[in-house]
Amino acid sequence: MTDLPVRIRPEIAALPAYTQGKQAGAEAFKLSSNENPFAPLPSVVAAVQAAIAVNRYPDASSPRLRARLAERFGVGDDAVHIAAGSVSILFQLAQATSGPGDEILFSWRSFEAYPSLATVAGATAVTVANDAAGGHDLDAMAAAVTERTRMIIVCSPNNPTGPVVTQADFDAFLGRVPNDVLVILDEAYAEFVTDPDAVAGADVIAAGHANVVVLRTFSKAYGLAGLRVGYAVGDPRILAAARSTGIPLSVTAAAEEAALASLDAEEELLERVRTLAAHRDDLAARLRATGWDVPEAQGNFVWLPAGARALEVAAAFEEAGLIVRPFAGDGVRISIGEHEAIEPIVRVAASVAPRP
Numbered sequence: 202m203t204d205l206p207v208r209i210r211p212e213i214a215a216l217p218a219y220t221q222g223k224q225a226g227a228e229a230f231k232l233s234s235n236e237n238p239f240a241p242l243p244s245v246v247a248a249v250q251a252a253i254a255v256n257r258y259p260d261a262s263s264p265r266l267r268a269r270l271a272e273r274f275g276v277g278d279d280a281v282h283i284a285a286g287s288v289s290i291l292f293q294l295a296q297a298t299s300g301p302g303d304e305i306l307f308s309w310r311s312f313e314a315y316p317s318l319a320t321v322a323g324a325t326a327v328t329v330a331n332d333a334a335g336g337h338d339l340d341a342m343a344a345a346v347t348e349r350t351r352m353i354i355v356c357s358p359n360n361p362t363g364p365v366v367t368q369a370d371f372d373a374f375l376g377r378v379p380n381d382v383l384v385i386l387d388e389a390y391a392e393f394v395t396d397p398d399a400v401a402g403a404d405v406i407a408a409g410h411a412n413v414v415v416l417r418t419f420s421k422a423y424g425l426a427g428l429r430v431g432y433a434v435g436d437p438r439i440l441a442a443a444r445s446t447g448i449p450l451s452v453t454a455a456a457e458e459a460a461l462a463s464l465d466a467e468e469e470l471l472e473r474v475r476t477l478a479a480h481r482d483d484l485a486a487r488l489r490a491t492g493w494d495v496p497e498a499q500g501n502f503v504w505l506p507a508g509a510r511a512l513e514v515a516a517a518f519e520e521a522g523l524i525v526r527p528f529a530g531d532g533v534r535i536s537i538g539e540h541e542a543i544e545p546i547v548r549v550a551a552s553v554a555p556r557p
């Protein structure tokens with residue numbers, strides 16, 4: 202190949218593209234992307250089909266969905282921002298707040314997109330190690346804030362390890378962070394949380410912290426991962442800046458209609474979420490009984506701290522038709538999917554459990 206004449210920013214040339222969880226063949230359970238295993242509700246499918254004027258652009262800022270969400274959070278419509286997945290909003294907020302020389306701080310291990318969004322913004326990712334229980338060490342994070350820190354991401358429940366941040370710890374943390382630093386509370390898995398002490402984004406919004414943005418998604422609890430729709434709630438001026446960095450018109454009409462129809466059918470969808478959370482608790486308990494030190498699991502997934510054996514353990518699951526998500530050198534994340542997958546998961550986990 203001849204040398205590429207076009208200059209790519211060196212940090213981008215070195216940046217691997219986002220890799221999603223492995224796809225599964227027909228025989229396997231796909232438990233690698235924290236998706237919702239339930240088929241979409243007929244009412245949601247009908248709304249999508251009825252919605253689409255394929256030859257017309259969608260309404261740029263999804264005004265009806267914004268209004269619906271604003272009502273539930275008790276904020277103005279301009280305090281809600283919709284995008285093609287909450288991951289888009291993470292990238293937008295990084296662009297809006299941070300550039301070369303600035304720092305974006307988060308706990309690690311956490312969501313794979315965080316290091317990338319810092320690099321894409323030209324900023325520096327600063328990580329603080331998770332605590333021994335797989336959660337955020339908010340004291341260490343507060344201590345890691347410098348005058349260059351522009352954005353902090355708190356992920357509760359933490360993907361991929363599972364624990365939440367408590368409301369008390371989050372409030373104390375906010376008290377230690379200068380209020381010119383944007384704090385993002387990434388609540389992609391909020392609907393699955395059953396721990397009453399967990400931080401609640403809605404309460405954080407109600408308390409009126411001007412530097413906090415809460416992120417939510419329709420991908421997980423509402424089962425719309427394939428349509429791409431997520432949202433942020435926070436100060437309208439911050440969200441306006443995020444919107445300015447966003448790719449125009451990227452939320453489709455189908456996505457907006459599906460989200461609205463999902464809110465209409467919320468009770469039914471949250472019943473499914475309760476079922477998945479119960480399966481999660483059951484699976485976590487059974488995995489612990491096999492000898493795995495599974496951290497508190499509050500999302501729609503569980504974490505096996507396999508360390509150096511992560512790839513080998515994931516391969517054992519795959520051999521049994523269970524597609525899970527390994528993080529090399531660290532652990533294996535298993536999404537809560539079809540109920541029939543629980544027995545085989547426990548069986549494989551027991552066969553590769555750490556020996557005391």
Ligand code: PMP
Pocket residue numbers: 235285286287288289312356360387389417418419420426429430431
């Ligand atoms: N935040 C976290 C913590 C996630 O795990 C994910 C999805 N894996 C997202 C955000 C992004 O979700 P989406 O873009 O589908 O809304």
